[in-house]
Amino acid sequence: MNDAYLDHASATPVKKEVLEAMLPYFSDQFANPSNIYDIGSEIKSVVDEQRAKVAELIGAKAEEIIFTSSGAEANNLAIKGVGFAHQKKGKHVIVSSIEHHSILNSARFLERMDFEATFLPVDEHGYVDPERLVKVIRPETILVSVMHANNEIGTVEPISELAAVCKEKGIIFHTDAVASAGNINVDVDELNVDLLSLSGASLGAPKGIGALYFRKNLRLMPLIHGGIQENGRRAGTENVPGIVGFGKAAELAKDKLSVKEPYVRKLRDQLIDGVLQQIEKVTFTGHPEKRLPGHASFCFEAIEGESLIFMLAQNGIYSNTGSACASKALKTSPVLGAIGIRADLAQGSTVFTINDNNTSEHIDYVLAKLPPIVARLRSISPIWGKKIPEGEEGVCT
């Protein structure tokens, strides 16, 4: 069915070895890890082994990993958990303006709780300038969150520099590594971060499992209160099969990274070069060099991204608009707005995310199908070839 699935940032098939590792933990070894008897404590050991594997992927210690149900939950736990636990010190948080919605909306939630939030602007490549960060830090700033890599435009941020700014001032630093882990090296010490979010699904584990790394002894208010699972930091019976899948996927991701990175980079460059050579009036979005190896993102002029996605899908090519947009209101992705993409152009946003199960033939196939589809959509576009009058470009929000 999937001739060329190039939407790995949205969803990735569970790896065969991952599912195999999980299978015994549904019906056979099903006990609750909180139980004191043998079959319970055996499962607890299994959970802790996976904790060590996930920690190893990012250079952390097992006891610094809190399992969550998703990257979104990890992001919520980081922002709200630090906010509520450290509010006596100050009630100001800074997040970049191109964060995932789970960060942006957690910061907005804190605003409703009488915190102040600064949404830090980025440059035209979506890059967060450490000097810009310095300028918005206040004495009451307790937390800064900047994502390691952006899922929509692929830009990789200068996390260690940003974190150094914060460390100097005693401010807690969080990064969302959902898009980067398994694609580039992620090491909590090199990045110098206090908290880091992960999603199992993006590593080939199933949906429904994530993790938050927190530097040992960092105080954190739980998001889910209740029992003392995850050392009192996240209540609820552990998702044992999901955790086992996550552990296996983290292990595989670590082993394969050095081979995967150059492999997908080559495919990505093949795609980018082909698109820019064969199609006119295309804006390549995100940072030209500092970007995820498997990430290619474009805005095609005079095209509705959704129509393009549909027509590509009819040909077995799966890609993404990056973010849903309400075309009537010319409301575009906040990320594309933040990097200054004109609203009409942002409508034509299309994102391809490549994984190591893709091949050069997939890219050839996309390069054969995409140009005629773009040409066809432009031929029926009311704005193709017309200059948008000044002031009517729409507003990026």
Place this chain on the structure above:
Amino acid sequence: MNDAYLDHASATPVKKEVLEAMLPYFSDQFANPSNIYDIGSEIKSVVDEQRAKVAELIGAKAEEIIFTSSGAEANNLAIKGVGFAHQKKGKHVIVSSIEHHSILNSARFLERMDFEATFLPVDEHGYVDPERLVKVIRPETILVSVMHANNEIGTVEPISELAAVCKEKGIIFHTDAVASAGNINVDVDELNVDLLSLSGASLGAPKGIGALYFRKNLRLMPLIHGGIQENGRRAGTENVPGIVGFGKAAELAKDKLSVKEPYVRKLRDQLIDGVLQQIEKVTFTGHPEKRLPGHASFCFEAIEGESLIFMLAQNGIYSNTGSACASKALKTSPVLGAIGIRADLAQGSTVFTINDNNTSEHIDYVLAKLPPIVARLRSISPIWGKKIPEGEEGVCT
């Protein structure tokens, strides 16, 4: 290995049909249900079919179900979500004193957020008296939460009466049905509740999936902010395999309930009668009639529950202490404290939860093994046969 697994309230094996239903959604039909293209929207339809099945189990509409990662998350979403969304009306919540920790600690979290919380006492059977509820309601009360059935002592609460009290006064009513769903009839209209929590795991779905029912149009602040999954009420990519498992488990639970209920009730009564006949100085805890059909709970005098659990497990019998207790401090379960069980007696708490995969032979086996184990533990107990001096019984906290 499991000669007699009688700890189904802690964990239940995933049913064969449930795992089979889930398998295609790991590696084959893996797309993200938020995606607009065909393979994404097909998964969205699958998710919504499961939503309808879960709704059907409790007499609700599909659009009234929010999938969560656990019963604990559903409880947190109910308490905090109502608290934050309705705080302009008032900042007082009432929960029974025998609620699950995810309710008790969510209420305590609201106290830290300048709410007031009342922990409503129960009678000696753990029963919540509607007249007692009336007395603690204030003009600023916005939410009452009382569990449908208690996991530690099996008591089934008079939810429809308690909810009627609240409805009359315009107060939102939540019930935690994690222990009851699949064991007794759970119907949101009969119970007259506004919110109801479920766990997939207790129905034979895997760990890592739960749901919150909310009556249509009820305002709720999300616990996990981010994207617009679950109609904007719970962010994060949907746990598709878990949701499919939950749907199947809910369907099976509904189909089997009328057969399961009398079946496990008979086994339970066989166990209770046998224990009370064969062992002296045993207190049967919870309500004698209004209790879960598969739930038998006891406190054995002069015994450490943990030792009993271990010795039973050595014989392949799996049961629970009900709640972990720090024996040195004579700190007992808050539930047993709330029903007035003496602290030294509460140490000997043992809970058996029976499911339809248990047989009469399992109960015979327990009744053969349990009395000599109790006798042996009592023979080495420093307090067996001694009267605990007045004032030295310890305090239940």
